[in-house]
Amino acid sequence: MAETAASPTQSSAEQNLSARVSPARQLAEAFTAGSLAGTVELSELPFLTMVGLRADAGSETAQRLAAATGGLPAASGAVATTGDTSVLWLGPSEFLVVAPTEAHESLGGDLIPALREALGNDAGQVVDLSANRTTFELVGPRVRAVLEKGCSLDLHPRVFKTGTAFSTEIANIPAILWKTGEDSFRIFPRASFAEFLGRWLLDAMREYASPEVP
Amino acid sequence: MLLIPCPNCGPRDETEFHYGGQAHVPYPENPNELTDTEWSRYLFYRENPKGIFAERWVHSTGCRQWFNMLRDTVSYDIQAVYPMGTRRPDLAADPAVEAGTASTAADSTTTGTAAPSLSATSLAASPTRTAPEGATK
Numbered sequence: 001m002a003e004t005a006a007s008p009t010q011s012s013a014e015q016n017l018s019a020r021v022s023p024a025r026q027l028a029e030a031f032t033a034g035s036l037a038g039t040v041e042l043s044e045l046p047f048l049t050m051v052g053l054r055a056d057a058g059s060e061t062a063q064r065l066a067a068a069t070g071g072l073p074a075a076s077g078a079v080a081t082t083g084d085t086s087v088l089w090l091g092p093s094e095f096l097v098v099a100p101t102e103a104h105e106s107l108g109g110d111l112i113p114a115l116r117e118a119l120g121n122d123a124g125q126v127v128d129l130s131a132n133r134t135t136f137e138l139v140g141p142r143v144r145a146v147l148e149k150g151c152s153l154d155l156h157p158r159v160f161k162t163g164t165a166f167s168t169e170i171a172n173i174p175a176i177l178w179k180t181g182e183d184s185f186r187i188f189p190r191a192s193f194a195e196f197l198g199r200w201l202l203d204a205m206r207e208y209a210s211p212e213v214p
Numbered sequence: 215m216l217l218i219p220c221p222n223c224g225p226r227d228e229t230e231f232h233y234g235g236q237a238h239v240p241y242p243e244n245p246n247e248l249t250d251t252e253w254s255r256y257l258f259y260r261e262n263p264k265g266i267f268a269e270r271w272v273h274s275t276g277c278r279q280w281f282n283m284l285r286d287t288v289s290y291d292i293q294a295v296y297p298m299g300t301r302r303p304d305l306a307a308d309p310a311v312e313a314g315t316a317s318t319a320a321d322s323t324t325t326g327t328a329a330p331s332l333s334a335t336s337l338a339a340s341p342t343r344t345a346p347e348g349a350t351k
Contacts, residue, residue: 076224091278
């Protein structure tokens, strides 16, 4: 109560936010310790806003949802990005919207209400999946070598272009892999797999801390 | 490890898929009229051919869509991939359906308008040839 009295302007939403724990919070220190500046760095981007969309491609519903998000990707791997909102292709009629934390309706964002309105009563889905997955960011010139230890996709830049995302398996668990830059990936594991994948990535990164054996 | 050509996602490792058993097993039109023997035949009896076998697969960690596949049970050679609800392609008569062809059509495996007609997909492969749209490039 004393704290509430000390900061009367603090809203209940802010109080709730300070209490939440991201799926890989317990690994935050390990991520910092295991990251190798200039080689490969791992961090968690917690609490991104994610919305699951389902609508038949080409239907009017899909067109309205596309208008609300700024476009739906058309084929496997495609990502439609408008401003800070991206839509990832998960299936012929399934998409994942990824937006910054502030876009969530609990923080006053209008993304989810707008999508819900676009869907209306038609067949399809707009589901808040923000708590379903967490986001890992893996950055550095050794990123490809780390991921290749546990991902069967062809990660060569000739094949895996920057700005594409695929739903696949990493370290034998399902995850979405999004190449956001030449040497940077975002990985979306489900919350319950976050600790496993985080530790797996740390283990995969460990060899690059040692000097290269000639 | 099989490299399975998903009609939506392209070739992916077998570990991303789940097997759905024999394809083209029609649900009985009037299950109540079946004898116990006939019902158990529908439920439990499946072909076990040595050679080409039509089977269902789902890309469970990818696009999560079902599709049919013709696979050689001896050589594991994947002869064709075609959408759910279409007839089994006649390999001998249709040279267009080659090994491992995958369609890039976005909705080639969704149900939607092309709902599978159960009566049309009988166990005895029909001789009428319908080239599945999703099975050819």
